[in-house]
Amino acid sequence: MTTTDSTDAPDTAGTTRKHTALPKARILIEALPWLTRHRGKTVVIKFGGNAMVDDELKAAFAQDVVFLHHAGLRPVVVHGGGPQISAQLDRMGLTSEFKAGLRVTTPEAMDVVRMVLAGQVQRELVGLLNEHGPLAVGMTGEDAHTMTATKHYAEIGGERVDIGRVGEITAIDTGAVQALLDDGRIPVISSVARSADDADAHGVFNVNADTAAAALAAALGAETLMVLTDVEGLYEDWPHSDEVISRLTASELEELLPDLASGMVPKMQGCLHAVRNGVTTARVIDGRVQHSILLEIFTDEGIGTMVVPDEAVSGPEGKQ
Ligand SMILES: Nc1ncnc2c1ncn2[C@@H]1O[C@H](COP(=O)(O)OP(=O)(O)O)[C@@H](O)[C@H]1O
Ligand SMILES: CC(=O)N[C@@H](CCC(=O)OP(=O)(O)O)C(=O)O
Structure with missing residues (x-):
């Protein structure tokens, strides 16, 4: 228990506490308009394997998701694990090969991916x-x-290339996810x-996992798709500059897509799919920054890159 020594001047202690x-x-009051705006809304959060840098960061991610839940939002986690899959394949003496940003997945590799x-x-x-309660399933x-x-x-170069057991989503059934959300749970979904x-x-x-998260966000009618990765957002001229594009419309993104490279391709295609199919905003944010989810949702600043539909209307302070 913390007490104040009665010999202290009460005025000084009181003033310090107030300060x-x-x-x-x-800080709490700054969150008020955002709490009002997002309450009851579904947020699909994609946690990329490259953003799972250390235990502290993963624990902070879990705190943020639980915070959203207790603040009345409906968070759904879709996770990746590309580096973790590659490490396991490597331990088994199997090589990892990517084509057009996707893992060439032999039946043997598929077993490892799933495992x-x-x-x-x-x-x-x-x-x-x-660790915060009986929440996640x-x-x-x-x-x-x-x-x-x-x-x-x-x-690839106009050619159709076989990359094994890589899937293209044709249907989403949101029944189980909605039931978990209605039951006050946090679904955690592998792609x-x-x-x-x-x-x-x-x-x-x-x-x-980016594609899976975007498809699920659209099917759920989520308000927000949030993609956590290992860069600050979409760089305007990657890899030559670290100038982040803070906001762009679906049409602007569509124009940029052909020039994007590697890991950003499925992410930005996913963001485009989401906002073209009813999601209000899709954001790419830096998962290496502790509590980046809370900063993005509950503060006026907003970080990373935000994609909005062409007809988007701004929220409090101009941020969505
Ligand atoms: N325009 C761009 N802006 C930012 N990163 C880019 C861009 N183009 C390619 N990248 C690369 O995409 C990577 C993120 O994708 P990826 O490695 O698949 O991450 P994750 O595991 O989070 O899905 C970045 O680390 C960066 O190397
Ligand atoms: C087809 C394909 O490439 N699947 C990915 C699935 C995991 C994933 O997407 O993980 P990140 O989000 O960490 O990149 C893979 O096998 O690596």
């Missing part, structure tokens, strides 16, 4: 969230037909989809 309390109160995402990364995130896109996919072919083809011997597909 330290006021900035804290101001690492659903058995390792997802379990860890569920555990961290549940892990699942993959296979569960309750949440994500159904067909084989995806990469387009593995069931095959649309019943005759398919292997039955599952590896879906890029």
Whole structure:
């Protein structure tokens, strides 16, 4: 228990308390319009494998998601784990190859993808969230037909290239996710989809986690898609400059898409898909910054890159 020594001048102690309390109160009050605006809204948060830098950052991510939940939002987590999959393949003596930003997924690699995402990364995130109460429930896109996919072919130089068991989502069934949200839970979803083809011997597909998060955000009618990665946002002239584009419309993004490279391609395609299909804003933010989710949702500044539909209307202070 903290007490004030009665020999202290009461006035001094009281004044000090007021001085330290006021900035804290101001921060809470700054969040008020944002709390009002986002209450009851669904937020799909994609946590990229590259953003899961250390234990402290992962714990801060879990705190932010639980904070959103207690603030009355409906957070849904879709997670990646590209580096973790590559590390496991490497340990098994298998090489990782990417084409058009997607992992070339042999049937053998598919087993590893599923094992690492659903058995390792997802379990860890569920555990961290549940340190705050019985909130998180892990699942993959296979569960309750949440994500159904067909084989995806990469387009490279106008050619259609076979990259194995990589899936293109053809249908989303939001029933299980909505039921979990209605029950006050936080769904944590691995980006593995069931095959649309019943005759398919292997039955599952590896879906890029950005693509999966965007498709789910659109199907859920989410207000926000938030993509956490290992850069500050979309750089205007990557890799030559670190000037971040803070806001762009769907049409502006569509123009930029052909010039984008590697990991940013599925992210920005996902953001475009989301805002063109009813999501109010799609944001790419720096997951390496502790509490970046709270900064983005509850403060006037906003960080990273925000994509809005062409007809977007601004929110308090001009931020969405
Ligand atoms: N225009 C760009 N702006 C920012 N990053 C870019 C850009 N183009 C390519 N990148 C690359 O995309 C990477 C993020 O994608 P990725 O590695 O797939 O991350 P994650 O695991 O979070 O999905 C960045 O680290 C950067 O190397
Ligand atoms: C098809 C494809 O590339 N799937 C990804 C799935 C994981 C993922 O997307 O993880 P990040 O978000 O950390 O990149 C992969 O196998 O790496």
